Amino acid sequence: MTGGPDWAAFRALFPTLERKAYLASGSYGLLGRPVEAAMRLYLEDRLEKGVDWGGWGERHEAVRGGVAALLNAHPDEIAVTTSASAGINALASALEFSGPRNKVAVSNLEFPTGAQIWHAQEPRGAVVEHIPEDGDGFIPLEHFERAIDEHTRLVALTHVGYRNGARVDVEGVVRIAHERGALVLLDIFQSVGALEIDLTALGVDFAVGGMLKYLLGTAGVGFLYVARPHIAALTPTASGWFAQADIGAMDIFANRPSPTARRFEAGTPPVSNCYAAEAGIDLIRQIGIGPIAQRVRETTGEAMDRLADAGCTLATPRDDRWRGPQVAIRSTDAAALAERLAARGVVVSWREDKVRAMFHAYNTGADTDALIEGLLAHRDLLA
Numbered sequence: 535m536t537g538g539p540d541w542a543a544f545r546a547l548f549p550t551l552e553r554k555a556y557l558a559s560g561s562y563g564l565l566g567r568p569v570e571a572a573m574r575l576y577l578e579d580r581l582e583k584g585v586d587w588g589g590w591g592e593r594h595e596a597v598r599g600g601v602a603a604l605l606n607a608h609p610d611e612i613a614v615t616t617s618a619s620a621g622i623n624a625l626a627s628a629l630e631f632s633g634p635r636n637k638v639a640v641s642n643l644e645f646p647t648g649a650q651i652w653h654a655q656e657p658r659g660a661v662v663e664h665i666p667e668d669g670d671g672f673i674p675l676e677h678f679e680r681a682i683d684e685h686t687r688l689v690a691l692t693h694v695g696y697r698n699g700a701r702v703d704v705e706g707v708v709r710i711a712h713e714r715g716a717l718v719l720l721d722i723f724q725s726v727g728a729l730e731i732d733l734t735a736l737g738v739d740f741a742v743g744g745m746l747k748y749l750l751g752t753a754g755v756g757f758l759y760v761a762r763p764h765i766a767a768l769t770p771t772a773s774g775w776f777a778q779a780d781i782g783a784m785d786i787f788a789n790r791p792s793p794t795a796r797r798f799e800a801g802t803p804p805v806s807n808c809y810a811a812e813a814g815i816d817l818i819r820q821i822g823i824g825p826i827a828q829r830v831r832e833t834t835g836e837a838m839d840r841l842a843d844a845g846c847t848l849a850t851p852r853d854d855r856w857r858g859p860q861v862a863i864r865s866t867d868a869a870a871l872a873e874r875l876a877a878r879g880v881v882v883s884w885r886e887d888k889v890r891a892m893f894h895a896y897n898t899g900a901d902t903d904a905l906i907e908g909l910l911a912h913r914d915l916l917a
């Protein structure tokens with residue numbers, strides 16, 4: 535026996551699992567006892583102290599530090615935002631689209647927000663070019679090769695697609711983009727907390743995500759990573775007092791952005807959400823993202839093999855390199871199938887013609903058993 539993490543003890547931190555086979559962590563991660571305690575602590579602190587800007591500032595910084603450590607980034611490269619959308623908007627506000635480099639190449643696997651915000655820049659001169667999937671729902675590198683050229687300012691890319699769980703070749707896209715002078719924004723919302731991610735090694739210029747899914751925190755807090763060389767060169771026009779070099783300066787006569795990625799923040803930090811986010815990230819870091827990623831990979835891989843044996847058609851690639859924590863199962867009526875599974879205590883989510891089973895390290899083969907039993911009981915809805 536090797537002394538790996540005590541997965542049974544980890545699972546026991548999530549009371550919902552006593553009642554449900556919960557396979558919807560890519561929709562919203564489960565509330566763990568330590569995160570619940572942190573949220574209660576926020577209320578106790580409010581009742582006890584009323585105001586605690588010093589303590590709240592420390593929690594805000596702890597979230598920044600935790601995100602940075604998890605992603606092999608420097609805390610100065612992390613803006614703590616209120617959502618992934620807020621981070622993308624702040625970044626967009628700092629980019630110029632008036633010259634010949636006005637194109638934003640947007641993959642068709644983006645979450646809607648990651649495309650809509652770029653379309654919102656069209657009145658500022660941005661030209662959005664969509665990068666299509668192939669027939670299997672994946673985006674081969676050639677499609678990026680074709681779309682990225684000397685007019686491309688930015689490539690918007692998602693690490694793990696929310697619709698089919700497929701991963702893109704991030705290194706390949708970064709290589710092509712950088713050769714042609716374009717920047718890369720990577721959306722890691724569907725992978726952070728479930729996969730090992732080294733942003734420095736990947737070489738992306740920007741990344742966004744949030745705390746409510748595999749990071750086990752809550753909605754209302756997210757992050758934007760800005761690689762160090764870009765920080766000083768980009769001045770967001772979406773700003774605020776928490777984006778200033780000196781938050782306490784209270785200077786109404788000038789905008790003096792922070793020399794760090796904090797310049798992409800805006801107003802009062804999401805204080806209560808930072809309590810939960812810090813506790814969620816701590817849960818991940820205490821076990822270690824390496825063991826968590828390995829367990830998610832194994833549990834999900836075994837589930838894929840068993841689902842295929844049971845006759846399900848999977849939209850997610852089986853190769854570990856090209857998938858994340860999500861298994862997408864084709865259905866003739868995914869909404870109805872998800873509802874029927876929920877009635878049996880199996881919680882999944884659905885998009886288009888697929889139900890999505892999204893695994894975290896607290897899931898076991900027993901959750902897969904319940905999923906397969908439920909699917910076979912409703913095989914009339916399998917495609």
Ligand SMILES: Cc1ncc(COP(=O)(O)O)c(C=O)c1O
Nearest residue numbers: 617618619645696721723724744
């Ligand atoms: C891949 C991805 N990006 C972005 C978002 C949206 O993020 P936010 O609501 O924090 O802007 C989601 C939400 O599910 C997502 O899955």
